[in-house]
Amino acid sequence: MKIFVLMWVFIVGLHAEEFRGTFITEPIFNASVYLQTVGNPDNPAVVLVHGLGDEASTIWEGSIERLKDDYFVVTFDLPGFGQSSKSNELYSPLNYAKFIHYITQTYVKKPFHLVGHSMGGAIALKYTSMYPSDVESLVLVDAAGILHRSEYNNFLVQNGVNAFFDEQNGLIQGLQTQKVTSFIDKIAEKIDRKMSLDMEVVLSSEDLRATILGGSPYSIAAVALVEENFNGIPQKINTRTTIIWGEADTVAPIETGYVLHKLMPNASLKILPRTGHVPMISNEETFLNLLEAHLLNQEGIVRPTVPPNAPNYSATIRDIDGRVYTGRIGNMSIINSQKIIIKDAVIEELGIINSDVKIINSTIKSTKAVVLSAQNAKVFIVASDISGRIKLQNTKLHLLGITMDTFGKPIEALSTSMVFYSLCQINNKLIHGKEILGLH
Template structure:
């Protein structure tokens, strides 16, 4: 238990939720001390409702025309609760019936009983929708609230017309979520090659340690399996309760099957839920689009409120363009050979790509018929490898991070003494999707495998040798 909480400490600190904020005055009858409705616009309507999911009383705010289409706002971790949305409520209320709430245990709502999981919070939102007699409408969620909104829209699509996820947290597998962002800080872009190489290697060491901690005995497994113990130990720790529950949830099915259009808004400087999460969701959601704010971090509505407001209104009201089909590369293609490079970025269409003894190399928007990586640190984003025969990706003694990519061949991947971190990746193998020869470590988030042995989702951390991931997953699915 202590080890897992220690691993969560950087996340909690990054989200700014360790220190309780000073309470505000309260004037609503029957509510907890610390809230003053008088400090808000007079036409905002506050009420407290007794909810049945956690057995608490929650604070609910409504603004705008009661006859307008409803729009629900879901906050993330931290005792700000619905106050994270205060700057956005007035412009939204000009068009919508805005509903914002403090989730149980947060802001000015009472603590609730049980696990503060996205699944349970989604049940609460479904109850609130019915309790208020709402018509179907958009739902906007930030950080943990993005994960809650995703689960809610997937579980109750009849109540949701569209979804907006803002820097959604906890979507990737928990070890990947706790690792440092895929790319190094921009300040290192112009640094000497040796310094950049050492920075990439230091990052890789930290990532490896996170993965190793995830492969060890899980100190919270017993806690997760016993609701009574969870309630006893975490009832008065809402942030830890919610963070632990968030990281235990698998969103693979929701990310691949969500029947509602989804707009992703992301701060490009987010170090809590890096842009990689948004890119993985963009690749997996059936209908999605991604807007980014280059100078914003994890809370774009605070970092760039005006720019965020424009993007949010655009997300809610702009028409959805028809998806353009991907065009295959045509004509004779060159080969690409990267050797002893650091931090180089490659794009384009190739026949064969060979990466040897390279560090921090990035393949972006790249197509090829074969990718072979030896003794290298490489990241892939929006890469498509279609091998007419053999393996689409052959990794030897290397570390690869792949996001929003597609690999297909006799084997999608063959790995030998390698570490692979895949997020939002589609793997298709005529024989097997992933074949491991020498001992390798595989970390998969909201990814999908298709082969004669296994067809389904892959979301977890695995370490094995001389067998296929397909065979490992098939008996337990």
């Protein structure tokens, strides 16, 4: 009996040792970093990178438990988070990528599967662009900060206002949707003006980081993340990639997932219904099944789809709210309608008046010079291809991950309009920013 008890204590001790982290000092931030390695180093290696928040690497506990028998799992608290030391440093995707390179060169020493969540997804994308031969495969989970800063501001404000309205239990149902949209736009613009200060200068100065950002690692990392320009990076990554996104994510817009899927030539997109920003916790079993399938390369690459050959249809959409259209569309007019989605479509000609429209994973192409006209509208075009010109009047146009080819001026504004670009390529030129058109 005594021998049995001693053996049991020994086995439990081994298990505890297996999950015990250690503290190391690394040379990029000169920080004390909490590092955890689990499993047999001879097994295929998986490196897990967390996002913003002091939960840090604890979000991966379920993932480590699932993977530890078949993989060598490496995770850590990024400098500035969790149990790692915190100071007034430039916690940027670039510096974090250099930090991970030091960790993997020291403790992994072979190609590995790289998994990044939220800010960690952006860091993983940056890392793969810098050290492509290190990364055997890539998993991006609800990656934050990839789109242009203005787009991200708009998304966060939109979700904040929607949450407020939901809490009112119908008390403000009489408020017109267009007025709400205008209100959201004004808040987003105000935030964007506040951010118009040259944050690159702030980030590069220890004194300014202390004065303006309070020297807070969270604030520094968040600002450095949204200031990072990822334009042109996804297209260059040939690594086998799985993009996992919670459909109900209110932190990182799902449109980012569609954009990355379009731009990354060897990427698949998995959308998890009724799942928020942290699927490894809120939808753990589904997430882990997808992660394991990716690591085993069981499904291959699944690219965006196009609608099957079918007769074109034309339609006039008037006074409609919350409708989805797909397929092959000849001519469509959308008037006085809100929350209209056109998805997985081929469109020849589209006119939008006094409406809110989102176009996803589609092609707009016609023999006519102008393929899309919008007046007093808010239009999002996401992960789509456009062949032809766009004409605007008093419209906000959001272009996310679009490729546009046309003769002459691609976008013409007859009255003042705003255009926001995220990870776009227009007439073979990469564009990432915003501009005001139609000023006279």
